[in-house]
């Protein structure tokens with residue numbers, strides 16, 4: 001375990017108004033894991049990240065880094081963490097990539113040799129070595145994002161905080177970024193704490209997800225168990241005949257139908273596969289051609305949608 005969050009509470013006080021942004025939350029982060037923080041707008045993600053990066057102080061509770069309170073650690077804690085909260089906005093656009101690295105490296109207290117060695121290694125790793133002398137203002141969004149991450153990794157932090165690292169990236173750059181994040185975690189044992197509204201990214205990259213709702217923890221476990229617990233038993237059946245809704249109702253309680261030409265596609269939600277069997281038997285008995293039967297598991301996005309839907313307190317079956 002690298003971070004331990006105990007009874008963490010944050011109350012904002014403005015003009016005599018109080019806003020409880022985080023309400024006594026407890027969790028830990030394991031060393032080397034990719035830990036993702038999710039939740040709807042206003043759930044408390046930014047507040048939590050700001051507390052974990054020591055940019056805010058808790059109203060109650062504490063965060064321990066390897067057993068030490070991060071508020072007490074002060075500067076020592078900053079040596080352990082790398083933070084990319086606003087991506088490219090941290091960079092100087094009129095300086096080259098290398099000049100940016102050098103400038104921030106010096107601010108981090110690193111000497112010239114260390115910066116040079118580390119810069120060459122990281123520029124190579126992120127595929128930016130040949131661009132190192134170009135002005136950052138001429139960089140694409142993906143290149144700027146990579147450079148911001150390079151700078152945050154210069155001092156070899158143990159924990160890397162990434163806020164929306166793939167926002168605005170094209171498909172290729174997004175995949176590349178996912179690969180790099182996984183490499184950092186798996187090969188360099190960097191703990192990555194990541195927030196993103198892009199759930200396809202989280203699904204591919206995260207080991208565990210913490211879902212916040214109104215300042216409380218709604219769920220905390222692996223992506224795998226989130227999907228296992230909350231995935232619906234949805235089956236897709238395609239048959240070569242136009243079947244009436246009233247007919248399908250004999251077999252399934254919850255379903256959607258779409259028609260195309262002479263085929264009917266049924267999305268059926270069942271807890272018991274026997275209902276599918278009975279339906280298929282009937283199709284065979286009546287000489288109706290079955291084109292497809294498949295099980296469709298929910299994506300993380302589907303699951304989050306049910307979490308965040310107004311009025312939903314728990315994930316429900318569709």
Ligand SMILES: Nc1ncnc2c1ncn2[C@@H]1O[C@H](COP(=O)(O)OP(=O)(O)OP(=O)(O)O)[C@@H](O)[C@H]1O
Pocket residue numbers: 012013014019020021039040041042043044045046047048
């Ligand atoms: N400086 C502040 N003063 C008062 N209230 C605040 C402040 N910052 C955040 N809040 C409130 O705290 C709650 C949590 O906000 P936070 O920004 O942490 O949510 P979030 O999950 O990061 O949202 P988003 O996805 O929109 O960025 C919200 O109700 C918000 O209005």
